[in-house]
Amino acid sequence: MDNAMKVRLLETMLNIRKAELQLAILYKNGKVPCAAHLYEGQEAIAAGVCAQLRVDDCLTSTHRGHGHCIAKGMPMKEMIAEVCARKTGCCGGKGGTMHLFKPDIGVMGTIGIVGAGIPVATGIALAMKMQKTDRVAVSFFGDGAANNGAFHESLNLASVWKLPVIFVCENNRYATSVAVWRSTSVEKIGDRAASYSIPGVTVDGNCVDEVYAATEAALSRARTGQGPTLIEAVTYRVRGHYEGDDAAYRKQGELTEAREHDPIEYWKQKLIEDGVLREEDFAALAAKAEAEAEEAAAFAVDSPFPAPEEALILTAQI
Amino acid sequence: MARRIRFIEALREGMRQEMERDPSVFIMGEGVGPHGSAFKQTDGLCAQFGEERLRDTPISELAIAGTAVGAAMMGMRPIADLMWIDFSMLAMDQICNQAAKLRYISNGQVKVPLVYRMSTGKSKSNAAHHSGSFYSWFINTPGLKVVLPSTPNDAKGLIISAIRDDDPVIYLEHKLLFNVRGDVPEEPFAIPLGVAEVKREGTDLTIVATGAMVGFSLTAAEALAKEGISVEVIDPRTLMPYDGATILTSVRKTGNLLCVEEGFRYCGFGSEIIAFVVENAMDSLRRPPRQLTTMHTTIPFSPPMEDYVFPNPERVAAAVRALLKSEA
Numbered sequence: 101m102d103n104a105m106k107v108r109l110l111e112t113m114l115n116i117r118k119a120e121l122q123l124a125i126l127y128k129n130g131k132v133p134c135a136a137h138l139y140e141g142q143e144a145i146a147a148g149v150c151a152q153l154r155v156d157d158c159l160t161s162t163h164r165g166h167g168h169c170i171a172k173g174m175p176m177k178e179m180i181a182e183v184c185a186r187k188t189g190c191c192g193g194k195g196g197t198m199h200l201f202k203p204d205i206g207v208m209g210t211i212g213i214v215g216a217g218i219p220v221a222t223g224i225a226l227a228m229k230m231q232k233t234d235r236v237a238v239s240f241f242g243d244g245a246a247n248n249g250a251f252h253e254s255l256n257l258a259s260v261w262k263l264p265v266i267f268v269c270e271n272n273r274y275a276t277s278v279a280v281w282r283s284t285s286v287e288k289i290g291d292r293a294a295s296y297s298i299p300g301v302t303v304d305g306n307c308v309d310e311v312y313a314a315t316e317a318a319l320s321r322a323r324t325g326q327g328p329t330l331i332e333a334v335t336y337r338v339r340g341h342y343e344g345d346d347a348a349y350r351k352q353g354e355l356t357e358a359r360e361h362d363p364i365e366y367w368k369q370k371l372i373e374d375g376v377l378r379e380e381d382f383a384a385l386a387a388k389a390e391a392e393a394e395e396a397a398a399f400a401v402d403s404p405f406p407a408p409e410e411a412l413i414l415t416a417q418i
Numbered sequence: 419m420a421r422r423i424r425f426i427e428a429l430r431e432g433m434r435q436e437m438e439r440d441p442s443v444f445i446m447g448e449g450v451g452p453h454g455s456a457f458k459q460t461d462g463l464c465a466q467f468g469e470e471r472l473r474d475t476p477i478s479e480l481a482i483a484g485t486a487v488g489a490a491m492m493g494m495r496p497i498a499d500l501m502w503i504d505f506s507m508l509a510m511d512q513i514c515n516q517a518a519k520l521r522y523i524s525n526g527q528v529k530v531p532l533v534y535r536m537s538t539g540k541s542k543s544n545a546a547h548h549s550g551s552f553y554s555w556f557i558n559t560p561g562l563k564v565v566l567p568s569t570p571n572d573a574k575g576l577i578i579s580a581i582r583d584d585d586p587v588i589y590l591e592h593k594l595l596f597n598v599r600g601d602v603p604e605e606p607f608a609i610p611l612g613v614a615e616v617k618r619e620g621t622d623l624t625i626v627a628t629g630a631m632v633g634f635s636l637t638a639a640e641a642l643a644k645e646g647i648s649v650e651v652i653d654p655r656t657l658m659p660y661d662g663a664t665i666l667t668s669v670r671k672t673g674n675l676l677c678v679e680e681g682f683r684y685c686g687f688g689s690e691i692i693a694f695v696v697e698n699a700m701d702s703l704r705r706p707p708r709q710l711t712t713m714h715t716t717i718p719f720s721p722p723m724e725d726y727v728f729p730n731p732e733r734v735a736a737a738v739r740a741l742l743k744s745e746a
Contacts, residue, residue, distance in 0.1 A: 158492075192525040201524035208491055209524065213515050219481045220516060223488020223496075230444070230470065230494060237488075250511075253481035260476065414522050415560050416585075416659045418694070 101312060103376050105151065107385075109308050110371065112147035113364050114386055116167040118393035119176050123166070123183055127343045131184050131401055135345075136197040139167035141306075141338035144363035145270050146171035148311025149238060149331075152319055158206040158224050159238040160217035163198045165210030168240050173205045176396035186403035193406040194414075208237075214275075215248030217241060218267065222254045225265035225328075236322040237265045244275025246289045255330065259296040262327035266318045269330065270305060272337035277349045290332035298328050305333030306363040309370070335363075420601040428570035428602045429459055429591065432577035433497065435606040437467055440495060443581055446473040447482055447499025447535075456501050457537060457596055483509035483534065487516045490532040495581055503536040503590065504550040517586040518561030533580045533587050538566070539630055539680050540712075540728050541593035545719040551629075551680040551712065554687055556588045557658040563611055564657040566590040568632035570600035572655055575609030583611060592629040614661035616668065620650035623674035623738055626665055626691050627651060631678040631729060638734035649738060657687055665691060666699050673704035676741055678734055683711040705744050710737040 120138045127136060139146070142164075150159070150171035161168040169179050174190060182189025183197045190202050198212035208224055211217040221239030228235040245251055246269050258265050269289050273280050286292060293300020299321070303310040311333055318329035336358035340347040347355075371377035423431070437443045444467075445460055451474040454461035464472040475482050479500055486498040500506045506513060513534060521529050540549050556562045565580055565587055567573040573591075580587035617632055618639050627635040632653045639649035650668050654660045669675050675695055677688030688709035695707060713727040 160488075190525075191523060191527070194525045195523040199523040201520075201527050203491070203524070203527050208488075208528065209520060211516070213511055216484070216511055216516055219484020219512060220488040220491070222481065223485030223490070224492050225488070226485050227489040227492030227494045230489070231492070250480055250484065253476075253478035254484070256476060257478060257481045257485065261473075414526055416563070418659050418662050 101309070106371055106376050109147050109151055109312070110364070110367050110377070111385055111389065112151065112171050113143035113308065113367065114389035115176065115392065116143040116146060116170050117364060118389040119170060119180060119396065120166060122393040122397045123180060124343060126180070126184060126397055126400070132197070133185050134197065135342035136183055137164040137342050138339045139164050141358065141363065142270055142272060142335045143167055144308035144367070145268065145305045145311055145333045145335060148308040149268055149315045151312065152315055153206065153236070153238065155205055157236045157238065158208045159240060160208050160221040160224070161210040161240045162214070162217060162242060162245070163210070163212050164242070165200060165240070166197070169200050169202065169207050169210065172207050174200070174202050174207055176392055177399045178202070180396045181400040181403050184400040185405060186400055187406040188399070188403040192410070215241060215245035215250035218245060218250045218254040221265055222258045222263060225258065225263035226261065228264055234323045235264065236319060238268060239265060240268045240270060242275065243269060243271040243273065243280045243284060243289060246292065247275070247283060255296040255298070255328070258328040259298045262325065264322035264325070265328045266315065266322060267328060267330045269332045271332055271334045274337050274341065276341045279349070288332060290330055293330040298330060300330040300332070302332040302334060305335035306361050306366060308363060308367050420603045422599050423570055423602050424596065425570045425573050425598045425600070426457065426459055426596040428574040429577055430461065430463065431602070432574040432606070433460070434463060434466065436578055436581045437463070437471065439606070442493060443495045443497065444471040444473060445497045445499060446475055446486065448475055448477055448501055450474060450499050455499060457593070459591070479505050479508035480512055483512035484516065486532045486534070487512055487520065487530055490530045491520065491528045495531050497533045497535060497581065500534055500536045502548055502550070503538045503552055504547050506534070506536055513556070514559045514562070518559050521585065522561055529584045530586050531584045533589050535589045535591060537593050538590040539592045539594060540724070543719055543721055543724055546716045549717040553588065553590060553657060554681050554685060557687060557690070561585065562658065563587045564590070565611065565655065566592070566629045566657055567655060568595065568629055568653050570598065570602045572609060574602050575607050576611070576655060578606055579608045579611050582608065587611070590629065594630045598633070609655070611656045612659045612661055613656065614652050614654045614664040616650060616664070617653050618649065618651040620648040620672065622648045622672055623650070623676060623742060624665070624668040624672045625649055625651045625676050625678055625734070625738070627653060627678040628657060628687060629680060631680055634729060634731045634734050635678050637731035638738065641731070641735050642738055647738065647742065662694055662698070665695065669695050669699050670702040673702055674741060675703065675707035676737055677707070677709040678729055679709070680712050680729065682714050683709060684714065686711060704746050705741060708737060708741050710734060
């Protein structure tokens with residue numbers, strides 16, 4: 101990883117963080133019509149995976165998918181405007197926070213049903229293989245989805261057909277309100293790869309360099325026809341399941357501990373230690389990301405809502 | 419040139435011709451490859467197109483349905499064989515939440531041109547898990563089109579349209595019809611989705627029937643003709659979006675409506691057609707419309723019980739007589 105990439109990863113993480121914090125404000129101010137699921141604290145995973153993807157590689161994501169869209173290149177304005185239900189959003193207000201699409205850059209959808217994006221990404225990879233390309237599909241999902249049948253059926257099929265897909269399980273320790281240790285049979289979800297005869301790895305999802313390295317290996321397998329890989333990236337959901345969730349189910353001290361292992365802070369310190377970055381460079385990058393997020397929020401709030409009757413476009417009527 | 423072939427051959431010919439025409443068309447499902455599918459619908463296709471395009475899958479209905487969605491979004495045209503409509507329940511999220519909705523929620527940025535094929539309906543003592551006619555669930559899902567052919571000709575023309583359509587289409591194959599013979603043109607042809615066909619003209623009463631019920635209704639109409647009752651039989655062929663205009667024209671002519679369908683009565687296709695006619699042509703109705711459906715019960719195994727709960731030609735005829743005797 102060269103220095104430019106190291107800085108780019110930091111920028112991506114900052115962009116996601118600032119966009120999410122703007123959305124938290126917009127939500128409090130009543131500009132987001134439903135409770136969004138924010139990605140704060142998990143930025144290293146989206147950044148570390150997507151940094152190595154080509155524009156023609158594709159991803160599917162989840163109800164907590166804003167970060168993946170930004171990391172794949174979706175302009176902040178289009179994402180925030182969609183979450184604010186505006187006509188200028190990436191789906192014209194038809195999708196919303198849980199349904200973000202931009203297929204021309206490979207965002208094939210954030211999907212609101214837990215686990216449901218996994219077979220879709222598997223099918224995207226099937227098409228890529230049948231079309232004889234070296235494109236790759238990535239499926240982001242959570243620890244909750246790893247306990248869903250969609251996970252099992254998809255990993256088995258992807259392995260049997262040696263599909264160019266990377267399964268990225270973001271273990272943020274909570275499936276809605278249920279802790280992973282109360283709901284999951286294995287200590288490491290990455291170990292489940294053994295059931296499908298594919299490589300599985302568990303990395304610290306708050307260390308972008310670990311995520312990056314795991315993705316590099318998985319991508320090289322996928323691009324060369326060696327099939328899928330499961331990456332478990334362990335992180336922590338520092339916000340509630342949704343905005344407004346007080347998350348009273350957390351263990352005491354857990355949140356404080358997680359905050360101390362912040363992915364942006366970790367990478368910033370590392371870059372400073374390595375002489376890639378100075379404190380003032382970081383401040384400038386953070387300010388730039390913040391300004392972009394503020395501008396995107398203003399754009400969203402100033403944008404019109406779609407006309408009510410647009411609801412029926414794309415739906416066959418009798 | 420038309421020749422007389424079986425329903426299953428017509429269906430297979432339609433798929434074969436589309437696969438020859440368009441390399442993005444492929445078939446996936448349990449046993450669709452060298453085995454040729456559960457009812458031999460794809461017999462011989464694997465020898466012609468290879469296992470890459472006749473993809474055998476594990477018994478993973480959710481993954482079959484879901485990978486079809488992903489592949490369709492990328493420009494392929496998958497035909498996913500879920501074998502029995504009863505098994506589609508294992509894939510409902512992918513069919514109704516993903517395939518049906520992704521084009522809409524993406525604001526048209528992606529399309530999902532795929533076909534879910536499923537066998538449907540009664541055959542012989544297939545019992546509770548293999549006799550379903552649950553298509554009203556799909557009719558009730560915006561974003562899905564639903565097709566149920568009743569003749570070999572329709573089987574071919576509709577599978578070709580279903581494959582070419584840019585939206586997900588549920589293509590239903592009635593198990594009792596696979597061996598029915600009929601005239602079918604050899605060359606490829608498309609029957610547009612959403613267009614009904616008047617299968618028999620008549621003046622006293624309109625039957626709207628689907629799938630195997632079309633044949634039952636035609637048999638009943640033949641018997642009733644000897645009693646001086648002239649029945650018109652309409653097969654919508656596409657259940658969603660259905661051809662309301664053809665049904666209204668017929669009811670305006672006959673003044674009487676009987677819906678015959680194999681699904682259940684409540685919130686079923688028959689109830690929908692009656693509601694549609696009442697909303698749009700109440701003034702034409704001379705008597706209250708009725709429906710004949712499978713009885714509202716889990717399908718039993720033992721033949722006497724099974725036969726008891728399903729419609730048959732005699733029951734169709736009886737329902738027509740009863741309707742016409744009812745108070746105007």
